[in-house]
Structure formats: C-alpha cells, structure tokens
Amino acid sequence: MSSAKSCLIGSPLPNVPWQDRPEGCNDVMWRYSGNPVIPRDLIPSSNSIFNSAVVPFEGEFRGVFRCDDKRREMQLHRGRSTDGIKWQIDDERLEFDCDDPEIGCFVYGYDPRVCWIEDRYYVTWCNGYHGPTIGIAWTNDFETFHQLENAYLPFNRNGVLFPRKIDGKFVMYSRPSDRGHTPFGDIFCSESPDMIHWGRHRHVMGTKGGWQSTKIGAGPIPIETTEGWLVIYHGVLTSCNGYVYHAGVAVADIDEPWKVKYRAAPDILNPRELYECVGDVPNIVFPCAALCDAPTGRIAVYYGAADTVTGLAFAYADELIEFAKEYSEL
C-alpha cells in the first residue's frame, strides 16, 4: 500500500527511514531488518541506549536519547543522524540551562520525547525531583536547551506533548505513577496556556484486558490525521515472570483529545525478537518517537527494546487507523 494521499496531516518527510513490509508478513507494524538500530555500546559511557526520541531537523535528524551510564545512572544525551539509521550520540550528557537552580539541579532523566510546536522543539522527560515527574525544556538548535518548570507534582511519567495547540492551549498526555515500578496507571490529558501551568486534567483511558491489563502510558507524539489523533502507546501485563511491555494503537478526538474514538484490543508490537526478550529488563518494547511522511502515510517508530537497545519499526498511518477501527473495544 502506498496511496498518493494518506490520512496523515503534516509535512512531507521524503527521507523517512523505511523498509517495505516483508513478504509473507501480515502484521500492521513490522521491524527494520537491521535492528537494533542503536546498539547499547554506541558511546563509551553507556550501559544501554533505549526509550529515546528523534525528530526531523534541517533535512537531517536529531534526537534526545536515554543512555543509562555504566554506573547505571539514567542520563539524557543528544544525537544526530543524516538518515535516521546511523546515529552519532554525544558521549557527554545533555546539560540544561535553567533560571532556577532548584529545578535545574539534574538528578536523573529518562524516557524523553521531543515535539516541534510552532517555533521550537520541546523536550519532555521523566525528571527526578523528589521522585519522578515530567521535566520540560526547549531548544531551537539542539545546542542549547532551556529548562522550564516541571509540569506536575511527583509522581508522573510518560509526558507526551501534542504537536500543536488545541483551542489555544498546549496539551499533554501523562501517566500519574508512583516512586517505584508502578503497578497501575491510566493516561490523562492536561492543558496549559504557557507551558508552565498545567490543569484541566481529563482522564483519557485506563487499563483493559490482556497486554494492557496492568498499566498504560503514551508513546510517541500523537500524530494528526483526518480521523483524529493517532495515538501509539504502551501497555503492560504482569506475567509470572514480571512486567511485559507491548505497543498498541488508539484514535483520539481531534478537538477533545481526552475522548478516545477507537482503541484496538490486540497489540501492534510485542516482544518476541531476541533483543526485545533478552537484556537488562527482558520482554519490553517501549515506543517513544515516530517520524511521519504525510504524502505516503509512512510512519517509522523508534522503540526501546529490553531496556537495552533501540529498535525501529514501520507502519502505514491508514492501516493503523483501520486496525484501530476494525478491532476497537472501548
């Protein structure tokens, strides 16, 4: 499938990383044959590189990467790529400028997302401030990063911004959590007039059966389509061997993104390759970013695998929407 017009609303990205669906594969999302696209030891200081965010930048790509270092501290690093496949990541961790040392004092950072809104890139991440909450910073050039206030009180994770204002407000999904490995969790939607003050919190969706029965959390930046916001998220089940992380798809209302229109009951990606099943934390696929080419509907999803390496997977926007509709259970 490569229709000239897709349901995607947005810019062309003709150099989006891409491989056609392999022969004989009927899955709605399929993996890059060269996975893992980022190995755990790409930089000397890292133990693992996963759950990371990439964006188009001046004809190339830039990203903010979760690199747990060899002390096993969770750090954010900057990276660049011309093709989205081969990445150069700084060995030094990313430093934020911040007016308030209380907020700018870096404790730990993990699971970043990057989102272009209007005139700049915003980075959100799980930021240590008396427990995990959502840190926010912005950059224009991926050289200087200006840190703003944390969005919420602790404890919160998976803060994912929308790529445009809705009804004049910034919008973010997040997942209230606990201090530890959180055995619960629903996705909520909040809005802000200024990227500082967040409120009007609305429940978006909670856990459901099977792969998403323990907790869920937003993944890549929601993708605007003619059918609503295409939302790729993670869902967790608790097996007798611990948590298992999957990816799933839903479609949210374009004007009221806390209202879910469709939500596929089956997952779209689950841990089955060796690099997803074996690593520092086994049985995890954890999507954090998507690159999209609007004219073709091609989507390239970057996901953490087994909390160790980064994988790449592909899908067509139209097929994801169809999948969410056909198998929807709200």
Ligand code: BMA
């Ligand atoms: C979550 C986060 C993720 C991680 C996942 C599985 O709570 O810490 O970064 O991928 O657990 O370990």
